[in-house]
Amino acid sequence: MEAIMNTPVVMMLRDPVLYLGLGRGLMLTLQIAVLSIVLSFGFGTVLGAMRYSGVPGIKHIAASYVETVRNLPTLLLILVSYFVLGLPAMWAATIGLTIYTSAIIAEVIRGGLNSVPTGQWEAARSQGFSFLQSMRYIVLPPAVVKMIPPIVSQFVTVIKDSSFAMAIGAYELMFKGTILAAVYWRPSQIITIYVVISLVYFTVNFIISMVARRLQTKLSVGRGSIGD
Amino acid sequence: MSDLIANIGFLQQGPFAIPRWEALFSNIDLLWQGTIVTLIVASLGLALALVLGTVLGVMAASHWRIPRAFARAYVEFYQNTPLLIQVFMIFNALPMLFSGLFIPVITIGILGVGMYHGAYISEVVRAGIQSIGRGQLEAALSQGFTYIGAMRYIIIPQAMRIVLPPLTNQAVSLIKNTSVIAIIAGGDLMYAGDAFAGRFGHYGPTYVVVGLGYFLMCFPLAMLARRLEDRTRVL
Numbered sequence: 001m002e003a004i005m006n007t008p009v010v011m012m013l014r015d016p017v018l019y020l021g022l023g024r025g026l027m028l029t030l031q032i033a034v035l036s037i038v039l040s041f042g043f044g045t046v047l048g049a050m051r052y053s054g055v056p057g058i059k060h061i062a063a064s065y066v067e068t069v070r071n072l073p074t075l076l077l078i079l080v081s082y083f084v085l086g087l088p089a090m091w092a093a094t095i096g097l098t099i100y101t102s103a104i105i106a107e108v109i110r111g112g113l114n115s116v117p118t119g120q121w122e123a124a125r126s127q128g129f130s131f132l133q134s135m136r137y138i139v140l141p142p143a144v145v146k147m148i149p150p151i152v153s154q155f156v157t158v159i160k161d162s163s164f165a166m167a168i169g170a171y172e173l174m175f176k177g178t179i180l181a182a183v184y185w186r187p188s189q190i191i192t193i194y195v196v197i198s199l200v201y202f203t204v205n206f207i208i209s210m211v212a213r214r215l216q217t218k219l220s221v222g223r224g225s226i227g228d
Numbered sequence: 229m230s231d232l233i234a235n236i237g238f239l240q241q242g243p244f245a246i247p248r249w250e251a252l253f254s255n256i257d258l259l260w261q262g263t264i265v266t267l268i269v270a271s272l273g274l275a276l277a278l279v280l281g282t283v284l285g286v287m288a289a290s291h292w293r294i295p296r297a298f299a300r301a302y303v304e305f306y307q308n309t310p311l312l313i314q315v316f317m318i319f320n321a322l323p324m325l326f327s328g329l330f331i332p333v334i335t336i337g338i339l340g341v342g343m344y345h346g347a348y349i350s351e352v353v354r355a356g357i358q359s360i361g362r363g364q365l366e367a368a369l370s371q372g373f374t375y376i377g378a379m380r381y382i383i384i385p386q387a388m389r390i391v392l393p394p395l396t397n398q399a400v401s402l403i404k405n406t407s408v409i410a411i412i413a414g415g416d417l418m419y420a421g422d423a424f425a426g427r428f429g430h431y432g433p434t435y436v437v438v439g440l441g442y443f444l445m446c447f448p449l450a451m452l453a454r455r456l457e458d459r460t461r462v463l
Contacts, residue, residue: 071400071446072439073407075418080439083431084243156308163310167411174312187324194321198309205308 008186018180018193025176026200032090032172033159036097040158041151043098044105051106052113062106069103075164082168093165093172097158104154112147113139145219152212156205163201173197243432252433255424259434262420263441269337269406269416270445274399276342277349284346285353286379299350306347312408315340319412337409337416345402352394356387389460396453400446407442417441 004010012018050062069077078096081087087095116139124134166175177197181190239246288299306314318336323329331339360383368378410419421438425431 067447067450068443071404071443071450073404073418073442075407075410076435076439076442079422080431080435083425084435160308160310163312164408164411166312174310177313178316181320191321191324194313194317198305198313198317201309201313202305206304209304209308 007188008184009188009192012184012189012192018184018196021176021180022173022196022200025171025173026204028090028170028176029159029162029172029174030204032093032097032162032165032170033155035094036101036158036162037151037155039094039098040101040105043102045109047102047106048109048113052110066103066106069100070107072100074100074161075167078164078168089165089168089170092168093162093170096164097161100161101154101158104157105151108147108150108154112143115146116143148219149212149216152215153209156208156212159205159208160201173200248428248430249433251428251430252424252437256437258420258424259417259437259441262415262417265334265415265420266403266406266417266441266445269334269341269409269414270403272338273341273345273406274402276338277345277398277402278395280342280346281349281353282384284350285357286376288350288354289357290375299354303347303350306344307351311340311344311405312411314344315408315412333409333412333414336412337406337414340409341402341405344405345398348401349395349398352391352398353387356391357383359390360386393453393456393460396449396456400449400453403445403449404442 005014047062047065050058051066053059074097077099078093081096081099082089082092085092085095120138121134124138125131129138162172163174165172166178169175171179174197177193181193184190184193284299284302287295288303290296315336318331318339319333322331357379364382364386365378368382369375373382406416407418409416410422413419417438421434425434
């Protein structure tokens with residue numbers, strides 16, 4: 001028993017420093033992810049609405065933004081935010097992720113709006129609904145149902161991609177783990193740290209994925225419109 | 229003309245100054261070498277991902293419990309952990325487990341993106357197989373096909389059409405994700421650009437050109453995916 005308690009791995013796992021370090025890292029990871037998602041939701045809604053509007057100039061601005069950003073690596077966007085825009089590491093990660101994620105959310109929003117058949121628009125307008133009323137009561141309810149699951153699962157992508165922030169030295173979970181792997185330098189300890197970090201990411205993301213899946217099945221039941 | 233340029237501040241100073249562009253283009257070979265590494269990692273990684281994805285996808289759609297559970301566990305693990313930690317595991321942890329093992333960084337990249345996107349592709353393949361009516365499989369089995377044979381000759385050829393657009397999108401993500409090996413000094417386009425930019429501080433022009441490089445690799449594929457999507461919708 002004594003022998004087991006004194007192995008390097010068990011000594012490390014009993015050290016509160018490990019959990020403090022990883023805990024702080026996880027907090028920053030979640031902070032970056034939540035901020036990015038919130039900002040991307042705002043920015044992505046504007047972009048999605050711009051592209052959906054079909055107004056010539058406006059539509060093209062949104063479309064070129066989305067098409068450009070979707071074809072760039074997230075890591076590049078984070079590096080640009082840090083080195084070219086000169087933001088502090090945590091904000092560079094947040095903004096880099098936001099630039100990318102808002103393009104994805106813009107497409108989700110446009111897809112959701114497009115999924116409502118134009119006949120429903122025309123019917124609403126012909127019944128005397130104003131533009132905003134048709135949007136609020138006819139188009140948005142089924143469209144939002146389509147948008148929620150992909151936005152929730154985008155959260156998983158943002159959490160995973162926030163690990164790229166270690167390249168610019170933001171103390172998120174991945175970077176914290178790498179630093180701890182320098183303190184606990186024995187091979188068995190380093191491997192254990194990697195396993196622990198993986199499990200932390202896995203647990204958080206798995207829960208979110210489950211929620212997304214639940215929402216998908218729950219929201220798609222009994223909500224079928226004529227257009228489906 | 230040159231007087232005019234000399235008087236425009238941002239062309240002479242700042243992150244996008246002309247001398248920085250000149251310095252970049254006289255060293256553009258570095259970025260070409262990086263591009264070649266990226267293309268090698270992406271193409272071999274995609275090949276690995278397609279093989280893994282097809283095998284796991286067939287396993288996930290099968291009715292044998294153990295292969296299905298294995299495929300499920302693989303997909304959940306790879307989709308819910310960052311690619312970066314998977315790459316670090318291969319880069320750092322694997323040589324510790326098998327001491328003396330040396331894995332070239334390009335191989336780490338290929339294994340990393342291949343195994344990661346293999347999980348995503350298996351989901352695409354599974355959805356494709358399940359979209360083909362069960363009757364097709366039953367008919368094939370009743371005609372004496374084995375399960376693998378039925379998949380090979382009856383189900384997969386039909387599923388291909390549904391699977392192709394999301395598969396192309398996966399290829400785009402895979403190309404973009406090869407950039408993570410820059411963090412372990414992978415010598416790819418991102419690393420080449422970052423190393424050059426970091427040495428002289430020419431971040432602006434370098435990132436623009438690196439971005440253009442990735443864009444030129446990804447955009448045609450993204451367009452192809454859109455075309456394929458439109459085509460399947462018509463059919």
